[in-house]
Amino acid sequence: MSNYAKIENGIVTNIIVCEDSQIGTQPGHHVKVTENTNEPIIGFEYNSEKNKFTSPQPYESWILNEETLVWESPAGPKPTDGFYRWDEESLSWKQLGQE
Amino acid sequence: MGIQSFVPSSGGGMPGASFIAAIQMTTYNRSWAQVGGPGDYVLVSSKLSNGYAYFIQGGSTQGVPLGNIINLPNGFTNINVVAPKDDYIMLYKVATKTTTTFSNPFANFSSFPSTITSSGNFVLPNNALPLVNVLVAGGGGGSYHHSGGGGGGNVITLTAYQAVGTTSVTIGGASSRGSKAGDTYFGNVYAIGGGGTSGSDNGPGINGGNGGGGANHGNNNYYVGGTGTSQSSSTGLGTAGTPQFGGGYSGGYSHGTGSLGGGGHVGGGGGGAGGAGANRPSNQRYGVLGGAGFPSDISGSTMHYGAGGGGSDHNTNSNGGGSRPDGGSGGVADGSYAHSYSTISYGSGGNSTYNGTNPAQTGAVIVRYYIP
Numbered sequence: 384m385s386n387y388a389k390i391e392n393g394i395v396t397n398i399i400v401c402e403d404s405q406i407g408t409q410p411g412h413h414v415k416v417t418e419n420t421n422e423p424i425i426g427f428e429y430n431s432e433k434n435k436f437t438s439p440q441p442y443e444s445w446i447l448n449e450e451t452l453v454w455e456s457p458a459g460p461k462p463t464d465g466f467y468r469w470d471e472e473s474l475s476w477k478q479l480g481q482e
Numbered sequence: 483m484g485i486q487s488f489v490p491s492s493g494g495g496m497p498g499a500s501f502i503a504a505i506q507m508t509t510y511n512r513s514w515a516q517v518g519g520p521g522d523y524v525l526v527s528s529k530l531s532n533g534y535a536y537f538i539q540g541g542s543t544q545g546v547p548l549g550n551i552i553n554l555p556n557g558f559t560n561i562n563v564v565a566p567k568d569d570y571i572m573l574y575k576v577a578t579k580t581t582t583t584f585s586n587p588f589a590n591f592s593s594f595p596s597t598i599t600s601s602g603n604f605v606l607p608n609n610a611l612p613l614v615n616v617l618v619a620g621g622g623g624g625s626y627h628h629s630g631g632g633g634g635g636n637v638i639t640l641t642a643y644q645a646v647g648t649t650s651v652t653i654g655g656a657s658s659r660g661s662k663a664g665d666t667y668f669g670n671v672y673a674i675g676g677g678g679t680s681g682s683d684n685g686p687g688i689n690g691g692n693g694g695g696g697a698n699h700g701n702n703n704y705y706v707g708g709t710g711t712s713q714s715s716s717t718g719l720g721t722a723g724t725p726q727f728g729g730g731y732s733g734g735y736s737h738g739t740g741s742l743g744g745g746g747h748v749g750g751g752g753g754g755a756g757g758a759g760a761n762r763p764s765n766q767r768y769g770v771l772g773g774a775g776f777p778s779d780i781s782g783s784t785m786h787y788g789a790g791g792g793g794s795d796h797n798t799n800s801n802g803g804g805s806r807p808d809g810g811s812g813g814v815a816d817g818s819y820a821h822s823y824s825t826i827s828y829g830s831g832g833n834s835t836y837n838g839t840n841p842a843q844t845g846a847v848i849v850r851y852y853i854p
Contacts (some may be wrong), residue, residue, distance in 0.1 A: 384599075387601075397664050397665055398664035399653055400655045400664075402601075
């Protein structure tokens with residue numbers, strides 16, 4: 384059993400559960416979700432050439448990695464040694480409780 | 483021997499229906515100047531042919547296949563008939579008698595629940611009654627650790643729904659935090675998936691069938707839960723099978739540290755198909771409940787579908803979130819809710835806990851069919 388994203392006009396409109404052998408019974412165009420496609424969320428765009436889903440731009444300063452179709456912050460990945468939030472004003476990660 | 487006549491001894495024609503008039507279809511399309519008052523009518527082909535007719539009254543037109551009874555509350559002044567040439571079409575007024583309901587209409591049938599958890603087709607067995615009872619649950623919204631609970635999927639039940647042959651089924655998937663879960667379809671009837679908790683550490687819940695709980699990892703702000711979506715006949719329920727709807731509730735809000743020391747690392751409960759998610763009080767640090775699930779015994783015992791997930795406790799790490807008929811618990815100080823109830827079923831939102839989550843559940847369709 385796999386998850387499939389329903390695509391309409393290049394946008395994810397539903398996420399469904401389906402056996403691979405039964406996906407042909409479903410009306411519309413569906414794309415199988417795999418480790419390589421990025422996680423689809425309803426409203427995300429689907430790039431058929433790269434077979435990947437991509438979110439809307441989360442912040443104005445973030446840049447789309449054209450290879451992975453993942454938005455990246457100008458300050459690099461989010462630190463993993465605690466809880467952080469992105470601060471668009473200072474273009475940096477701020478640790479929660481330390482501000 | 484002289485000419486003999488035949489007179490029916492009694493009855494004849496259609497019992498309970500009064501013959502009014504007939505026409506001959508000298509062409510396949512005949513316009514018939516016939517007046518009738520308000521009531522129930524039927525047009526019948528002498529050859530039992532298929533055909534169609536339109537009853538006209540002023541600017542109003544109502545169509546009906548031949549052989550089907552139609553109610554015309556305003557009567558008619560003309561009938562346009564399309565049927566095979568050379569047939570005779572007879573018009574009857576039907577005397578419709580008053581009736582009452584009776585209890586346990588399916589009691590004398592053998593019944594079987596079919597639980598569908600993967601998209602495909604539901605095929606009604608050939609020997610089954612063409613009326614089924616159906617429950618449709620949307621997917622559950624996702625949660626996150628130290629966050630809010632996910633919203634449960636909306637739930638729709640159909641009673642004595644006419645389902646003949648094959649019906650297309652689509653099962654809505656569960657979501658992660660920051661997203662809405664998938665919608666579940668049974669034919670054209672659909673139940674909207676629940677909204678997840680916030681996609682960021684501090685933020686409002688996501689909108690869905692039932693809204694996800696707001697999240698707060700650690701600041702002084704207040705974040706609302708996601709909004710639920712009530713469904714109507716034009717937005718997924720349809721009108722067939724006496725649809726009953728459960729859901730449309732909001733997720734609970736989260737609250738930051740505040741002047742009373744609420745804590746942070748906490749969130750609101752996700753909305754459920756049977757009730758709203760609980761809010762996070764500003765002066766408390768323990769987990770809150772998600773919204774109640776929608777109870778149904780369609781599977782054979784009473785289960786709760788589409789319950790909301792609970793919002794996380796701040797630091798009660800021994801009390802993981804569990805599922806409850808009245809919504810998930812996100813970890814409660816006394817730990818009494820730190821387990822999952824067996825009566826929670828499909829479409830429930832995920833619970834947020836101190837150090838993890840209980841994943842949201844996918845949607846489902848349950849069809850109970852009957853064998854005479």
